[in-house]
Amino acid sequence: MTAIASPVPPVRDSAARQRILLTAHDLFYRDGVRATGIDRVIAESGVTKATFYRHFPSKNDLVRAFLDHRHRRWMAWFVEALQRHGGAAAAIVPSLAEWFRGEGFRGCAFINSMGELAGSLPEVADITRRHKQDMTDAIAALLPASRQRRQQADAVALAVDGAIIRAQFDPTPDAALAALARILKSLLA
Amino acid sequence: MTAIASPVPPVRDSAARQRILLTAHDLFYRDGVRATGIDRVIAESGVTKATFYRHFPSKNDLVRAFLDHRHRRWMAWFVEALQRHGGAAAAIVPSLAEWFRGEGFRGCAFINSMGELAGSLPEVADITRRHKQDMTDAIAALLPASRQRRQQADAVALAVDGAIIRAQFDPTPDAALAALARILKSLLA
């Protein structure tokens, strides 16, 4: 369904489309998907309804594009941050600290979306699973090769998700980072 | 604000109120809070609008009552399940397995709500923090007394949250449980 191209390709990498997508990204991530009306996205991206609906036939299409964009953006940042902090397992905590302490941190966009869109966009679970798989792969790349690297990476990724959650409801991310560090230390000893 | 009693107590533990609350619990947990309209709750609990608004002056009041109810219900189940599985740290994985494999499992109601209500009901972060604090206390009670029990419990709770998330997007909870078991084993060795 989703991927069938229209007879005459109606959209491309236009400036308007980019503006819509970036605006939607900020609003969806900050306020949540359901809390953000299409009208708001349209108004804030300085575009008209006709233009919006030319690029995104429905809100769900925009949501999918948002998650796709978010995935690329976040993964690029994550991989870069891990390298910047040494490219080993020890890079995980300082990298996440950066994110958690960053201005508009509001948790994981995928986890948040999964919670609110289970009914209206069931595929968000699959999208989230793929996102977390890529995150786990990036983590695995930091670990020394061994027979249990895959499972170690799974465990680390699980702990990272726990830390993201905790950093989302605690006033400061310190406890989340400390607990994560404790887990990593004992897990990779 | 929230806790000020009205001059003449307008509500009590009536049957109607209970029906509304239980219906709201099921719908909010299954479909999400924003996705569930007040009309739906009213229709499915077999009550009229006037009755509903007598007990819950606004949807936010209902949401707060829902989270409170959910907290009591979930904590009671959790403590009971941990005891039933032996009352030690080893009880955590089988207890969660029960929940994850249960019929309507849809993740943690608090984490889900925090994601979608950040804007309209900011206090949900505090409610979630208190809920997780109680969960952590229940976990701490399983661990042998030591100087680091508190921090161990924090780390275990963080991993539990990670497992809840993973069980929410994976088709089966097996990987989540295995990764959690791995973390517990190395953490409590």
Next chain:
DNA sequence: GCCGCAGTAGACAGAGTTGTCTACCCTGAA
């Protein structure tokens, strides 16, 4: 020069949202 098309501008439909209000019923306690 003209034509296609991405864009602007905005009215409009149809459904759904929360919340209010009137009118009536029924029961249990003073």
Next chain:
DNA sequence: TTCAGGGTAGACAACTCTGTCTACTGCGGC
């Protein structure tokens, strides 16, 4: 017996939501 109050039944207001539609503009390539 009266009467307060929790309940039923449902209209209605005011707003927001997604999505459609018409009419016009401005520009780049053929």
